[in-house]
Amino acid sequence: MSLIPKVTTVTSKAMPVPMKDVDTDLIIPAQFLTSISKDGYGANVFRRLRDNDPNFPINRKEFDGASILVTDSNFGCGSSREHAVWALTGAGFKVVIAKSFSDIFYNNSAKNALLLVVLEDKVVDEILQSAKNADYEVTVDLESQTVVLPDGRSYKFEYDQFRKHCMLNGLDDIEYIRSHTADIQEFRNRQEQQRYMTTRGA
Amino acid sequence: MSAAATKKAPEKAGKKSVETAPESSGSGATAKNIVQKIWDAHVVTRIEGHPNVFAIDLMLLHEVTSAQAFQLIETRGIQVFDPTRLLATIDHSTPTRQNRWEIYDEAARTQVETLRSNCKKHNIPFLDFDSGKQGIVHVVGPELGVTQPGMTIVCGDSHTSTHGAFGALAFGVGTSEVAHVMATGCLLQKQPQSMKVEFKGRFRRGVYAKDAILKLIGEIGVGGANGHVIEYVGEAVRAMSMEERMTVCNMSIECGARAGLIAPDETTFNYLKGRAHAPCAEKWDEAVEYWKSFASDENAKYDKSVVIDLDKLEPIVTWGTNPAQSVSLGERIPKLETMAANDKAVAVRALEYTKLKEQQVLEGTPVEWAFVGSCTNGRIEDLRIVAEILKGRKVNPAVTMYVVPGSEAVMKRCQEEGLDEIFCAAGADFRMPGCSMCLAMNDDQVPPGKRCISSSNRNFVGRQGPDSITHLASPATVAASAIAGCITSPAQYV
Secondary structure, eight states: OOOSOOOOEEEEEEEEEOOSSOBHHHHSOGGGTTOSSSSSOGGGTTHHHHHHOTTSGGGSGGGTTOOEEEEOSSBTBSOOOTHHHHHHHHTTOOEEEESOBOHHHHHHHHTTTOEEEEOOHHHHHHHHHHGGGSOOEEEEETTTTEEEOTTSOEEEOOOOHHHHHHHHHTOOHHHHHHTTHHHHHHHHHHHGGGOOOOOTTO | OOGGGOOSOOOOSOSSSSOOOGGGGOOTTSOOOHHHHHHHHHEEEOOTTSOEEEEOSEEEEOTTTTHHHHHHHHHHTOOOSOGGGEEEEOOSSOOOSTTTTSOOSHHHHHHHHHHHHHHHHHTOOEEOTTSSOOBOHHHHHHHHTOOOTTOEEEESSGGGGGGGGGTOEEEEOOHHHHHHHHHHSEEEEOOOEEEEEEEESOOOTTOOHHHHHHHHHHHHOTTTTTTEEEEEESHHHHTSOHHHHHHHHHGGGGGTOSEEEOOOOHHHHHHHTTOTTSOOHHHHHHHHHHHHTOSOOTTOOOSEEEEEEOTTOOOEEEOSSSTTOEEEBTBBOOOGGGSOHHHHHHHHHHHHHHTOOTTOBOTTOBOSEEEEOHHHHOSHHHHHHHHHHHTTOOOOTTOEEEEOOSBHHHHHHHHHTTHHHHHHHHTOEEOOSSSGGGSTTSSOOOOTTOEEEESSSOOOTTTTSTTOEEEEOOHHHHHHHHHHTBOOOSTTTO
16 A cells, blocks of 8 residues: 555756755744644745745746755755655655755655655766756656766666665555564563653653 | 674665664674664664664654644554653743733644644643643653653654753654654664764863854764764763753754763762652662663774863854854854865855854854743753843843743742842843744744844754844853843853
């Protein structure tokens, strides 16, 4: 049963955000986090950046429909808000290519079928430069773990095989964990002897 | 199943951010560090090529990252696995004015009411306004004694690392993982790498734990510890109080670490003794023996190591738009040409935003707002230091100062010790507990264009309000600056 969207191949013009350390406050400011819904964040993705710079790619019509974001290093640092991922997917992004990602953001993305691809610094720099004019079409294929550039050059990316299986099949973690309920119960029974904390009565 | 049975390391998912270290997880004969020990004590399954099913001892909940998690489990018809391992409070979007029960913002009101009713429905202990226990989630956990050594603790908040001060493995997760823990009491996790950070020496007058952690972040950068859990060691760490340790562990995330922790010792046990959810008298000795087992072995290995000398440390303040962009007071903002190309581009943008220049001396920069509070520095020791500095003095007329206690318990202590009167006499606004001005999610925001010196943990663009400028500092530096009306060292006052 597919519980989250499946990810296979994405072909799109690439939208470059050539900034390192883009934090989740930049991706989705805190003022937008009071909703109890998972939807509706896309309209405010990169709100601070797009409000202050008319040339920020999201503001430019030429980038409409782009589903591949390309950025620098340590993307998604700061707050653990999963709303940052929802804002990106809500705005139509299916892939983010970067030199590196923050840990929490990386985990959150996998839960929402947002494919994060790490490529070598010089390749990322090249794409950031080439994608400026909104006519740079890139293909990302999860099955073969490749990124193909417009001139046909392709680069392989590393990806955890378990995570890949989940992404290709739209599986989330809950059912997998629940398939180990017997192990979990046994673990907890063993642990009970050294349990010194209960929140009961708080 | 021992880790040694895992023959093949799962493929690296990213160069710097998510990596495994199967070799360092070791069998019984190998020296282990505290991270490895807690890890091994909580793995439920080890299957080759799969992440571990990993048990979570405690999950804290607040209103911002829980609603969608409850929706997920209800849609699937799944019951909460164990409500006695969950604890909820309200802190981020709540008002800090006296009449805070009236939440004017409709979305925030809905969020708070949703958590309140979900906890009731699912039998989860909930710390509401005026319970005597409500407050910032990472302040109330330790206060109540639910945070204990050797535990695994998560929350939908990156500053969950705070609880590491007790020798717990505590880290932030997203809302989906909150749902996973609600449903199963477990997460799928890959073992992180470990980094040792040694703090040597002792604090000079006017220098505090906040300055130490800002120094570390400045040294290794905002991504310097990606993929790692930090263990803080050293004579300076052993000399710290629990609240100082919490300040240090709290900001581990700001250098990219998943979590940061400090092995428990007598200071830890003394803090915990007698707290509401600490082990009762009959189980106390047994618990302490168990907790003592969570210490790094003498020859334990780490994947990275950093040493910071505190002897010469001066008060530190940030100048830019991430916590690593900082200087000691008395030093100048660095020259752009001394920076690596990538860092330079970030710095140029940052200085434009904070309206400062390279080589500028930060000391003497006027501020219009001062904020003491947050999960980093909103505890009683922090407020005592602020009161010591404000006593008999006045907040500069050009400055608006908020002093926000981290919890109702902290607020009560302030009232008992007369600190609230000192704050008010000085002209500061002593408010109700909550996250307040740390992040612009409630009514407490720094107005556009205004400069705030803050004891919180992040100075990102717009963090405290659109177009607001944040300078991170210790509570003492905040208090001294509030009096002076400009950024200044607290050394003259303490």
